[in-house]
Amino acid sequence: MTAIHDAIDLDETRMLDPTQHPELYDNVRTRRISAFLVDAVIMVVLMTISFVVITFLGLFTLGLGWLLFGLIWPVVPILYTMFTLGSSESATPGMRAMGIEMRTFDGGRMYSLLALVHAVLFWFSVTVLTPFVLLVSLFSPRKRLLHDIVLGTTVIRRDDGRI
Template identity: 45%
Template sequence: MSDMTRGQPAWVFDPLDRPELFEGTLSRRVFAYLLDIFFVTLFWLMAGLVVFFLGIATFGLAWAIYPALWPIVGILYVTATLGGANAATPGMGMMGLTMRLWHGGRPDPLIALMHVVLFYAASAVLTPLIHLIGLFTARRQLLQDLILGTVVINARMLDRTIAPPPGR
């Protein structure tokens, strides 16, 4: 049976063979998240202006969207970027991270949507404890990564890991 599935070979994401893929990913995920919060805030402010003027045009009816505007903008942002061609949000890209599925493929928009919804649902229930899980997994996966079969890796090192490790 072949070691190859869809995308990258399965051994690419083995933390024992390729530890460089996972070095520093947890701390960079935190900074990527902060950058993404900044970008979502900018989009939220722009969307807020649009809703404000729509509210004037609809005699206040559109203003009912305001309470849901932050989650809508955040979910659309992550779904469009994480489920896009780069498989990374802009914050992740700036921190040199990318996401892959367990078989090496890139996440599609549905996986990205489930990822962000699981992240916020788990954060609401478990608070920052979901980040502690990453300290105890070899691939530095968080709860939503384990559930969905995703892994966040160093994007710069991915291109260097195409050659099989010795003995494969």
């Protein structure tokens, strides 16, 4: 365990208060942006694989499989986020690489349904509000984005891999 997590017993506090534990939020915004870039590369690879599979499926179904091309963009990123963020790690591969994880407001781990709703709200807010979606984090003590505030989630550091 790192010093960050030695001082915190989530079973006792259950609150990730930035005034009590500011070290949990150090550099979270930058790490989150970097994590998104890593995840974006992974999602592009997954979408490329999906494109190839659908192309061959379309050939074998006389073109009917090509109707699935429209689903690649919305489905792959949402499923990727749902299954990785909603896992027991509470983090996507990019988030794990950057040493951060997402928690519920009371310190609990993410679960699949919450990760699904989080992914849908994230992609909706990015589509509608980009680049303003990041501005909300400048005024939030937990450096949360709008969809984090709506869902009651927060991103914290986890440099040791666990809390």
